[in-house]
Each structure stands twice: as C-alpha cells, then as structure tokens.
Amino acid sequence: MGKLHKFASKKQKALRKFNLKINWISIKEKFYVLKDSLERKIDKGVFIALLVGFLLVLYQISFPKEEIIRNWINHALRQVPRLLMFFYMLRWFIGVFFSDTRGFFHKDHNLDFVLIVLLVGFNFFKRHSILLSSDYFLYLLITTFFFLRFMELSSQIKTSLMNPAVLFAISFLVLIFWGTAMLLMPHATYGKFSFVDAAFMATSAVCVTGSATVDVSTKFTDLGTQILFVLFQIGGLGLMTFTNFFATLFRGGMSLRNQLMLSNIVELNEPGSLFSVLKRILFYAFFVEIGGAVMIFLVIDGNFEVNSGKSWFFSIFHSVAAFCGAGFSIIHEGLYNPHYRFNYPFLMTIAMLVIFGGMGFPVVNDLYNATKHFLKGILRYVFFRERYVYQARILTVHSKLVLTATAALLVVGTLAFYFLEYDQTLAEHTSQGGKLALSFFGSVVPRSAGFNAVNMVEITQGTILIYLLLMWIGGAPNSTAGGIKVTTFSLAFLNVVSLAKGRERVEIFDREITLSSIQRSYVVIFLSFMIMGVGVFLVSIFDPNVPLQRVAFECFSAYGTVGLSLNLTPQLSEPSKWVIIVLMYLGRVGLFTILFGLFSKDRSVDYKYPKESVQVL
Numbered sequence: 001m002g003k004l005h006k007f008a009s010k011k012q013k014a015l016r017k018f019n020l021k022i023n024w025i026s027i028k029e030k031f032y033v034l035k036d037s038l039e040r041k042i043d044k045g046v047f048i049a050l051l052v053g054f055l056l057v058l059y060q061i062s063f064p065k066e067e068i069i070r071n072w073i074n075h076a077l078r079q080v081p082r083l084l085m086f087f088y089m090l091r092w093f094i095g096v097f098f099s100d101t102r103g104f105f106h107k108d109h110n111l112d113f114v115l116i117v118l119l120v121g122f123n124f125f126k127r128h129s130i131l132l133s134s135d136y137f138l139y140l141l142i143t144t145f146f147f148l149r150f151m152e153l154s155s156q157i158k159t160s161l162m163n164p165a166v167l168f169a170i171s172f173l174v175l176i177f178w179g180t181a182m183l184l185m186p187h188a189t190y191g192k193f194s195f196v197d198a199a200f201m202a203t204s205a206v207c208v209t210g211s212a213t214v215d216v217s218t219k220f221t222d223l224g225t226q227i228l229f230v231l232f233q234i235g236g237l238g239l240m241t242f243t244n245f246f247a248t249l250f251r252g253g254m255s256l257r258n259q260l261m262l263s264n265i266v267e268l269n270e271p272g273s274l275f276s277v278l279k280r281i282l283f284y285a286f287f288v289e290i291g292g293a294v295m296i297f298l299v300i301d302g303n304f305e306v307n308s309g310k311s312w313f314f315s316i317f318h319s320v321a322a323f324c325g326a327g328f329s330i331i332h333e334g335l336y337n338p339h340y341r342f343n344y345p346f347l348m349t350i351a352m353l354v355i356f357g358g359m360g361f362p363v364v365n366d367l368y369n370a371t372k373h374f375l376k377g378i379l380r381y382v383f384f385r386e387r388y389v390y391q392a393r394i395l396t397v398h399s400k401l402v403l404t405a406t407a408a409l410l411v412v413g414t415l416a417f418y419f420l421e422y423d424q425t426l427a428e429h430t431s432q433g434g435k436l437a438l439s440f441f442g443s444v445v446p447r448s449a450g451f452n453a454v455n456m457v458e459i460t461q462g463t464i465l466i467y468l469l470l471m472w473i474g475g476a477p478n479s480t481a482g483g484i485k486v487t488t489f490s491l492a493f494l495n496v497v498s499l500a501k502g503r504e505r506v507e508i509f510d511r512e513i514t515l516s517s518i519q520r521s522y523v524v525i526f527l528s529f530m531i532m533g534v535g536v537f538l539v540s541i542f543d544p545n546v547p548l549q550r551v552a553f554e555c556f557s558a559y560g561t562v563g564l565s566l567n568l569t570p571q572l573s574e575p576s577k578w579v580i581i582v583l584m585y586l587g588r589v590g591l592f593t594i595l596f597g598l599f600s601k602d603r604s605v606d607y608k609y610p611k612e613s614v615q616v617l
Contacts, residue, residue, distance in 0.1 A: 205231035207588035210327020210450030210563025236324025292319035322353035327450025358475030413443025448481035450563020471560035482561030
C-alpha cells in the first residue's frame with residue numbers, strides 16, 4: 001500500500017511538473033507572438049522620446065526665454081539619455097529572453113547592446129568630463145540619435161521617397177547637418193565660428209570638396225580637424241556604404257530590399273554578392289589610405305618638426321584627404337607651403353592617392369578580378385604545370401573607358417600645364433624633374449582634389465581654362481571624385497565623332513554603347529551647365545565687384561567638388577557662400593540623381609507616334 005501511495009505521489013508531482021512546463025511553454029509562446037508587437041511599441045517610444053527631445057533642443061537654441069524655463073528644459077533633456085537607456089535595455093532583454101538561440105550576445109541584438117553600453121558610459125562619465133556634461137554636447141547627442149533613428153525608420157517606409165537615389169541624397173544631408181552641429185561645438189574651433197561657415201566647412205568635407213572659408217591650420221583645434229577627418233572619410237566612401245556594412249556585421253544579414261537599393265547605387269548586377277563587394281570597397285580604401293600614410297610619413301623628411309604622434313596624424317590626415325578627394329590640409333598655405341612644394345616625392349604620393357581614389361570602385365573591382373585570375377593562372381602553371389587559361393574580356397567596357405580616358409587626360413593636362421606655366425609658376429622649380437612633377441601634380445588635382453602646390457593667383461589664362469575643363473570633367477563614376485565624370489565626357493565625344501563619320505551607333509572596344517547611356521550623358525552635361533550657370537549668375541549678383549573669371553572658377557570648382565580657388569572663397573558674402581554650398585551638394589549627389597528619384601516613371605506603352613526630324617543645324 002505504501003509503495004502505491006509513493007508511486008501515486010511521484011505521478012502527481014510529475015504531472016504537476018508537466019502541467020507547469022506546458023503552461024510555461026504556452027505563456028512563452030504567447031510572449032513570442034507578442035514579441036514583435038512589443039519591439040514595435042518600444043521603437044515607437046524611442047522615436048517619440050527623441051522627437052520630443054529634438055524639438056526641445058530646437059526651441060532651446062532658437063528662441064529667447066527666461067532662465068527658469070531654460071533650466072527646466074535642460075533638466076527635461078537630461079532625462080532623454082536615461083529614457084533611451086531604459087528602452088534599449090528593455091528591447092535587448094526581450095530580444096535575448098525570447099530568442100531561439102541561447103546566449104546573451106548574438107548578432108541579432110548586438111546593436112542594441114552596443115547602444116546600451118554607449119548610453120551607460122555617457123550617463124556615468126558625464127559627471128567626470130567637462131565636455132560630456134556640457135549642455136551643447138547633450139543637444140548634439142540627442143540630435144544625432146534622432147537623425148540616426150529617423151533614417152532607420154524612413155528606410156522601412158515603402159514609398160517613392162525611399163527610392164535609392166533619394167535615400168542616397170538624404171544620407172548626405174543628414175551627414176552635413178550632423179557635421180555642422182559638430183563644428184559649432186565650442187571646443188572645435190578657436191574663437192567665434194558663424195553658422196554659415198560651419199555649414200560651408202561641413203558641406204565641403206562631406207562632399208569631399210576641400211573649399212574653405214577659414215584657414216584650417218589656425219581656426220580648428222585638434223578636435224575640429226578630427227571632426228573634418230571623420231566627415232570627409234565617411235563622405236568620400238558614402239554614408240550608406242558604412243551603415244549597410246556595419247548593419248550587416250551587427251544584424252548578421254541585410255534584407256533583400258536593402259541589397260537591391262544599395263546595389264542600384266553602387267551599380268552592381270549581383271545583389272547577392274553585395275556584402276563581399278562592400279568588404280572589398282572598405283578594404284581597398286583603408287589599404288590604400290594606410291599605404292599612403294606610411295609613404296607620406298617616410299617622405300616628409302623631418303619638415304614637420306613635431307613629435308612622431310602628430311607626424312602620423314599629419315600623414316593619415318593628408319592620405320585620407322587625398323584618396324577621398326577632399327583637398328583639406330592642416331598646413332598653413334596648404335601644399336604651397338615652402339617646406340612642401342619642393343618635396344616632390346610627397347607631391348607624387350598625394351597625386352597617386354588622388355588617382356586611386358578617382359578611378360571608381362567598379363574599375364577597382366574589375367582590376368581585382370583580373371589580377372586574381374592572372375595570379376591564379378601563374379601559380380597553377382608553376383606548381384601544377386596546368387596550362388594558363390585565357391579569359392577574354394575580364395575588364396568591362398566601362399573599366400577600359402575609364403582607364404583610357406584617365407590616362408589621356410593626365411597626359412594632356414601634364415603637357416598643357418608644363419608649357420603654359422614653364423616661365424610662370426614653374427619658374428621657381430629649377431630642375432626639369434621638378435617642373436614635370438609639378439605639371440603632373442597640376443593635371444591630377446583639378447579633376448578631384450583641391451590641393452594646390454602653386455600660387456593660384458599667378459597662373460596664366462590658358463591654365464585657368466584648362467583647369468575649368470578638368471574640374472568640369474572630374475573623375476570616374478562611383479568614386480570619390482566629382483564632376484560630370486570621364487565616362488560622360490567620353491561618350492559625348494565619341495558620339496560627336498560617330499555623327500561626324502555618318503554612323504548611327506557609338507562603338508568602342510568591339511562593343512556598341514546603348515542609346516540610354518548616350519542620352520544620360522547629354523542630360524548630365526546639360527544639367528551641369530544649367531546648375532553652374534545659375535550659380536555664376538547668383539554669385540555675380542551677390543558679389544558684383546568680383547571679376548566674372550574668379551566667380552566662374554569658384555562655381556566650377558564647387559560643382560566639380562574640387563576645392564581649388566583663385567583666393568576668392570574667404571571673401572565671399574554670406575548669400576554667395578550658401579550658393580556655393582548648394583553647388584557642392586549638387587555636384588556630389590547629382591541633380592540628375594535627385595530628379596531620377598523624385599519623378600515617377602512612365603509606364604511602357606505599346607504604341608509609337610510617327611517620327612519626324614527637327615532641324616538643329
């Protein structure tokens with residue numbers, strides 16, 4: 001009887017455990033169903049908190065108010081980081097607790113954990129740091145989080161505004177706004193710094209132009225130069241490249257929609273290999289920048305008389321600025337400084353970095369594949385005696401056209417600069433090697449970067465015209481360079497040649513160029529002249545005493561995101577600076593890109609109207 005009682009007791013305990021387990025599984029399943037709903041509500045809470053905080057920041061900065069109201073608003077704003085920390089901790093806990101995978105650290109919720117660490121660090125260390133405890137840093141933190149959150153939410157809205165082209169343009173606007181706020185920080189500059197100058201410098205850095213209304217070497221503190229460095233590094237490679245790369249690392253994958261959007265921007269035909277292409281882009285960029293920094297460090301030869309730590313920052317700053325085509329320098333008078341304009345290895349290093357940055361990542365990808373195929377063939381022949389397999393057309397027509405046009409422009413530009421400036425700005429360089437080095441440097445920088453190693457005021461009229469042409473052409477598509485791009489100019493030139501020969505098609509490298517490519521090239525050319533014409537017109541109105549030649553040079557340089565100037569930029573009036581800001585932005589993003597994204601596409605139709613010619617000659 002006792003055995004039966006014990007058996008019944010054990011059976012009842014097992015049944016209770018089983019019922020508890022079933023109930024727990026049922027409760028957990030209900031929570032799994034509610035997980036997405038809870039996360040969406042938390043995300044809404046985060047956005048509402050940031051939106052209220054951002055509006056309070058705008059009110060605090062923009063409108064005069066009594067001291068008691070100002071203090072109350074600051075007290076309310078200080079609660080926003082704490083509230084964000086709570087929301088992200090709750091979201092991370094839900095993600096970990098109701099995840100199918102065990103463990104506290106998983107790629108699906110690592111981003112939330114990183115944000116928690118940052119917010120905890122801010123809330124803890126702000127009492128021990130003057131910078132972190134300042135009201136302005138709090139305003140900047142809330143604004144930065146708000147725009148990042150806004151970009152993340154906007155990418156989930158499936159509307160026409162989320163066209164890849166428009167999203168690309170918006171990403172630059174967000175980065176410019178953030179950079180302007182960063183440069184307005186009291187610790188970023190010496191003395192007062194106006195809003196228009198901060199916006200100008202931020203736009204110039206993000207759009208990798210290099211134009212400056214102030215002397216970078218004397219106006220900006222170490223923090224200010226580091227902010228510029230971050231802006232033109234991100235602006236050169238593109239904000240979406242960084243965000244999608246790190247999102248893939250944190251989240252462990254990228255949605256098909258985001259893959260299609262980004263592959264459209266980088267012009268990739270295989271969205272499935274997008275992450276590997278992003279890795280190649282970042283690896284190539286950082287590899288060239290680090291190599292360039294080492295070369296600069298070796299060739300400055302003690303002219304930069306400071307400790308090695310600052311020498312390395314000097315080298316890295318100029319390497320990244322050259323590769324990204326930014327053209328900024330922390331040297332007084334730029335590369336025209338007497339200590340550097342005669343350092344020809346230094347100038348050649350800068351020139352090669354500009355060329356590598358202006359080739360474009362599709363060309364780099366083709367060269368990478370061609371080199372890999374060649375090396376594999378050689379290694380297989382050496383070690384396994386396999387016959388080398390020749391692969392036709394490793395380089396696409398685009399890559400061949402970019403490389404050919406770039407080489408032609410470099411040769412023409414070098415010879416033109418050499419003969420036009422031989423007795424002018426090149427007169428102080430006594431050796432023929434020095435004159436050729438400066439001529440080559442002078443043919444490289446107008447197409448992408450705004451470095452200058454000669455006195456721009458003393459260059460001849462012919463050189464100014466050559467510079468206008470080179471700044472207008474720019475570099476290759478999907479590169480750090482600006483301008484209408486070498487492919488656009490080349491296609492228009494080839495079409496003229498074909499029409500002159502009586503041909504109806506444009507053919508190059510045994511391939512026929514599509515009609516849509518030809519049409520786009522002329523659209524880009526027309527829009528570029530229209531934008532620069534409007535810019536010259538407006539600046540001439542706002543600064544009527546400035547000669548038209550200097551105005552045109554400034555506008556061509558801004559639209560081409562070059563940054564060269566006939567010493568006019570610091571003298572511009574405030575309205576003219578805003579015109580140049582718009583030109584730099586449109587030159588980096590492209591008006592055609594914006595129009596292509598904003599206008600709805602007409603549906604294809606099955607009918608055609610009768611054709612009729614219109615006289616143009």
